[in-house]
Structure formats: C-alpha cells, structure tokens
Amino acid sequence: MGIIAAxxxxxxxxxxxxxxxxxAGFGLIGNIVVGIIGALVASWLLPRLGISLGSSAIRDVINATIGAVIVLVILSVIRRA
Structure with a gap:
C-alpha cells in the first residue's frame, strides 16, 4: 500500500x-495517527480471532476503523484512570 493511500x-x-x-476526535493529524495505529492493531488482532473481510480498499477502511475504535476505547479508559 502506498503512503498516500495509508x-x-x-x-x-x-x-x-x-x-x-x-x-475522542483528535483533529486531522491525530485521526490519521489513530487510524494507522488502528490498522496495525486490526491487522494483528482480527486474523487471530479468525475474522476475514475479503480484500479491497473498503475492507482496509473497515479493519482500520475497528482497530481505531479499540485504540480510542483503550485511550478513554486510561484517561479516566
């Protein structure tokens, strides 16, 4: 995947x-960072759970969104503590 696409x-x-x-919004740069970290989390976690959504750009967005939601929930819990 190219840098621009990422x-x-x-x-x-x-x-x-x-x-x-x-x-939990962080502005444009923060959203990009959270989205990329979320994509990394999802690319590690989802295959371990046996979840496969196919292969396309939409799948990449869905996977990255799932990972980003996980990251934001973890950050929210840490902020409250």
Missing part, C-alpha cells in the same frame, strides 16, 4: 472511529 485510509478510519467513540 494516510487517506488512516484519516477516514480515525474520523469514523472518532464519530463512533464520542468525544
């Missing part, structure tokens, strides 16, 4: 995750 997918996934987890 940034776009990260931005979309981070924004979607910020919409799902209310109050």
């Amino acid at each position: 940034l776009v997918i990260g931005a979309i996934a981070g924004w979607l995750a910020g919409q799902i987890v209310r109050g």
